[in-house]
Amino acid sequence: MRVAEAEVKQLAESAIAQDARAGARLITLIESGASDLYPALSTLYAAGGHARIVGVTGPPGAGKSTLVDQLIAYYRAANLRVAVLAVDPSSPKSGGAVLGDRFRMSQHYSDAGVFIRSMANRGALGGLARSTPDALVVLDAMGWDIVLLETVGVGQSEIDIMRHAGAVLVLQTSHSGDALQSVKAGLLEIADIFVVNRASEPDAQRTVRALREMVHVDAERRGEAAWPVSVCETEALTGEGIAALAASIERRFTYLTDNPKARAQLRHMQVRVHMEAIAAGIVAARLTDRGGAGAPGSDVVADVAARRRDLYATARALVGGDD
Amino acid sequence: MGKARIIRCVLGMLGTDVHTKGIRTLAQLLRDEGVEVVYLGEHNTVPGMASAVIQEDADIVGLSFSTAAYLHYVRAFRDELISRGAGDVPVMVGGMIHPDDRAPLAEMGIEGIFGPGSTVPEIMAFMSRAADAYRNAGAVNS
Ligand SMILES: Nc1nc2c(ncn2[C@@H]2O[C@H](COP(=O)(O)OP(=O)(O)OP(=O)(O)O)[C@@H](O)[C@H]2O)c(=O)[nH]1
Ligand SMILES: [Mg+2]
Numbered sequence: 001m002r003v004a005e006a007e008v009k010q011l012a013e014s015a016i017a018q019d020a021r022a023g024a025r026l027i028t029l030i031e032s033g034a035s036d037l038y039p040a041l042s043t044l045y046a047a048g049g050h051a052r053i054v055g056v057t058g059p060p061g062a063g064k065s066t067l068v069d070q071l072i073a074y075y076r077a078a079n080l081r082v083a084v085l086a087v088d089p090s091s092p093k094s095g096g097a098v099l100g101d102r103f104r105m106s107q108h109y110s111d112a113g114v115f116i117r118s119m120a121n122r123g124a125l126g127g128l129a130r131s132t133p134d135a136l137v138v139l140d141a142m143g144w145d146i147v148l149l150e151t152v153g154v155g156q157s158e159i160d161i162m163r164h165a166g167a168v169l170v171l172q173t174s175h176s177g178d179a180l181q182s183v184k185a186g187l188l189e190i191a192d193i194f195v196v197n198r199a200s201e202p203d204a205q206r207t208v209r210a211l212r213e214m215v216h217v218d219a220e221r222r223g224e225a226a227w228p229v230s231v232c233e234t235e236a237l238t239g240e241g242i243a244a245l246a247a248s249i250e251r252r253f254t255y256l257t258d259n260p261k262a263r264a265q266l267r268h269m270q271v272r273v274h275m276e277a278i279a280a281g282i283v284a285a286r287l288t289d290r291g292g293a294g295a296p297g298s299d300v301v302a303d304v305a306a307r308r309r310d311l312y313a314t315a316r317a318l319v320g321g322d323d
Numbered sequence: 324m325g326k327a328r329i330i331r332c333v334l335g336m337l338g339t340d341v342h343t344k345g346i347r348t349l350a351q352l353l354r355d356e357g358v359e360v361v362y363l364g365e366h367n368t369v370p371g372m373a374s375a376v377i378q379e380d381a382d383i384v385g386l387s388f389s390t391a392a393y394l395h396y397v398r399a400f401r402d403e404l405i406s407r408g409a410g411d412v413p414v415m416v417g418g419m420i421h422p423d424d425r426a427p428l429a430e431m432g433i434e435g436i437f438g439p440g441s442t443v444p445e446i447m448a449f450m451s452r453a454a455d456a457y458r459n460a461g462a463v464n465s
Binding site for chain 1: 328329331350351353354355356357358359360361362363364366367368370371372374375377378379380408409
């Protein structure tokens with residue numbers, strides 16, 4: 001999709017001035033893979049850097065959206081402006097999606113201090129969509145104090161979320177299995193805070209104990225300077241435990257402020273991942289331009305497939321810009 | 324490029340309507356046609372639903388009704404969209420719509436009216452047309 005440059009520039013400026021419609025339209029353009037957005041994204045990026053991004057992940061139905069709904073209420077009571085980016089899966093067959101996260105947050109629909117955007121993952125692995133990082137740049141530029149990022153309901157090793165959030169909440173319930181499964185799933189490497197939701201359910205305390213034990217063992221291994229992963233208990237439907245959870249989130253951001261080394265490590269990793277994603281997007285667009293629909297002979301993909309060209313030289317030329 | 328643009332549709336019920344089975348079924352049917360449906364369920368307020376349309380940057384809105392108050396709600400909803408600068412977003416209405424009400428709905432700019440006998444291809448054909456017209460009218464895309 002081609003977009004008029006002046007139009008996009010105007011959208012970026014309006015979004016920075018907190019115009020919801022402009023921000024929303026920019027996210028749509030990002031999702032649609034519009035090709036001429038880079039100058040606008042640069043402007044938006046320069047305007048950002050202030051939002052606290054809180055990731056919320058966990059298995060399907062664990063209560064992520066309901067918890068996000070409660071966190072919105074909590075932060076609104078503290079007079080903070082809150083945005084939500086909620087990712088749900090696309091149907092692999094049709095490419096369509098039923099985006100149902102927003103439905104759980106309906107009490108905030110008409111609050112101008114809240115912006116909720118649903119996003120289909122459009123086949124991306126890892127719990128987010130390919131356009132999520134750039135959509136976060138838009139939300140950050142719009143000046144939302146807190147951005148709550150909900151992933152697709154995921155089980156194991158979906159580490160994408162930690163690449164974009166300053167605090168990662170991993171939801172578990174009493175059905176989440178034993179500690180071994182959590183270790184296997186690598187959840188310790190992802191979670192800044194574990195949240196056992198539906199905490200009043202019969203077996204929830206077993207999950208809490210298992211997680212506490214796991215976190216404790218890991219803390220000894222990681223040493224004193226490391227962020228101490230905590231385990232919170234919530235009842236997202238009633239809001240029980242939300243204040244304590246918000247306090248844990250606050251501690252996490254304070255930790256990052258007080259520990260420049262840890263903060264730099266996280267930020268560098270995140271910038272690196274985002275930069276790689278942008279570069280990969282540019283290369284993919286180049287490849288689309290030069291392959292697929294192209295006439296015979298000019299189609300580099302067909303040429304490589306027919307072994308008329310070398311795979312490696314063609315790929316390197318794609319990055320270098322001359323082939 | 325090549326790929327057809329994905330339609331984003333906000334789907335929900337306004338007011339005190341509680342019969343959600345219809346829109347839940349429709350949401351799934353539309354998903355199977357490749358639509359991204361932002362599902363809002365029942366009990367939505369007019370301003371809340373308008374906010375959703377704006378924040379989700381919907382290409383089209385679907386309102387479903389099972390009670391008789393739909394003329395009132397549709398008018399209020401259209402007015403809200405207009406007052407917030409989103410009056411150009413196409414709106415379609417579904418449910419038990421009385422034939423006599425088609426003319427007043429059309430006057431409000433509602434072209435898509437779908438009753439119990441409507442088929443998915445009919446609805447899809449309307450949505451594609453309306454969403455395309457909406458997007459192409461905006462200066463952003465070309
Ligand atoms: N009893 C109880 N029910 C809850 C709690 N939290 C969520 N639920 C219910 O669990 C169901 C799923 O909640 P969601 O918030 O949609 O879960 P989710 O993790 O966002 O689900 P996906 O986005 O589909 O992965 C809903 O019916 C909620 O009302 C809780 O703490 N206690
Ligand atoms: Mg959810």
